[in-house]
Amino acid sequence: MTAADSASPIDLLRTMRLIREAELRLAQLFADGEVPGFIHLSVGQEGVAAGVCAALGPTDTLASNHRGHGHALAKGLDLERFFLEIMGKAEGMCKGRGGSMHVADAAVGMLGANGIVGAGLPIAVGSALAHQVKRNGAVAAVFFGDGALAEGVMHESFNLASIWRLPVLFVCENNGWSEFSPTSRQLAADPCALALSHRIEARSIDGNDAMAVHDVTRTLVAEIRNGGGPRFLECRTTRVRGHFEGDPQKYRDAADAARSDDDPIGRLERRLAAEGLPAAEIKAAERDAVARVDAAVARARAGTAPAFGDALRDVYANTEVRP
């Protein structure tokens, strides 16, 4: 296992564009009744997913949370099977059992999005334990929001990772919101101070600067891989949409949601333009994402409904369950 090569800015832009396009399309499909249940979008937070995941290798593992579409796609989850899953089809990567909050792909080390706030932390710690015991050089990473810092299992996970010096990267996407409440009202602690109090080295960065996220993550992952133990990365970012799609956000000041200057995609596009990248190439990232999402949605619409009997067979590996 070697460190991932540095991703170029245009690579990060392509990833962010794919996430943005996929999520905006999900929002439309949800509004049209083609996506059942409910979904949580990460619009405005794509810089974190793209920057962090580009610093991970294919055998590195990743645990995610309920706002996990971007994490999954940035880790390399197949786009068609992603849409098939979230639209509840048998050909989805989880055969239509999990949906938006449970996208996972063993082939790319994606341990799953998660419907329980904070639950991914000990799972990543355990995955890191496996890497350490097997001495395979891999790193486990976990994304969680600032809301998860109020969960007790956060402390247990930081503590265990620190005393065992496990190869795990804790990534806190701090968007300032714990579901419908401002985290400033919910959390007495400073995120980095929480990590530092567990003797975990911590960095806090602008999560909407995808290249900065990527560069810092590469450094942290290299330190972890070299046996340095866990690291904590706070990425300050913006939740542009509601907690879930359809959230009227009556609790939120409209100006707060509309901080368009913070958009990680716009920022990187402006930077690339300033560096002389032709406008056509910048535009191509968006066009390619739209084309890929168009094709994936078309495929997902043609997917088949899952069979109940097949679902029954996956409760256990080798034990029949009575219908």
Added chain:
Amino acid sequence: MSEVRFGQAINRALADAMAADDSVVVFGEDIAAPGGPFGVTRGLLDRFGPDRVRDTPISEAAIVGAAVGAAMSGLKPVVEIMFMDFVTLSMDALVNQAAKARFMFGGQYALPMVVRLPHGGGINAGPQHSQCLEAWLAHVPGLKVVCPATVADAYALTRAAIADPDPVIVVENKSLYAVKGELPEPPPSASIGKADVARPGRDATIATYGAMRAVALDAAGLLAKDGIEAEVIDLRSLQPWDEAAVLASLARTHRLVIVHEAVEAFGVGAEIAARMADIGFDELDGPIVRVGAPFMPVPFAKELEAHYRPDASRIVEAVRRTLA
């Protein structure tokens, strides 16, 4: 064939599994250097080293949560929660994560993990160190639950749990750890979900598990003096449980008593009674009677706890009631 204690049989099973498979790791509170609160993991650290045998902090949520992540990443973790009462602190990892991962990820992930949970009273440990909460776990699709009653099963079911591709809860009754019994050489194997006939009989079936097996056998001995031959079924596994074996016994005896140390209401006995009242209805010649603990916390004082736990006389009374 050698005589060993119940706890030593589990220790041997852990050691044999670790020797056979490098991916088996053991962790929990005070299980490495101190050898475990009940001595079950004694010697494993010396033999297998600190990478694979680890003391954890007092962090039940992280212990089981880490077992989930480790199992998803190629290890076969065997974790211990010091007293079953403390599993309350691990419930998200068990119920929302371990139990559902195979299913909700479409079969992409196997979770070969074992959680060892010492349960039961009899040592005056009081309301928070004596409970039998296995019915909670047996209620969760995706978990398996076994409960050995004999030295041979302590070994065999522990090995079966470690070998299983799904999360398995091994419930160990604390009052059994020091009990001696025969461990055949080579040690036996077992299939999860298969019951044993602990004592054959024609007049009534007593279905039970764990520490109540011995109590039920005592009761059967008392009943035999009056010419009543009770058949004692040791379930061994609660999820899945051996419906066919209980039904077959009921077809021989036509009477059924279910015995467990856990609180009677909403327990394992309720499930067995409901199923037998359904699929075994034509076989029944008397009411299905349950013997369990009363609906109260486990009390501390000797006199109170002795009264709380089911004993042979209550089982005898229950058998007589279904025969009346």
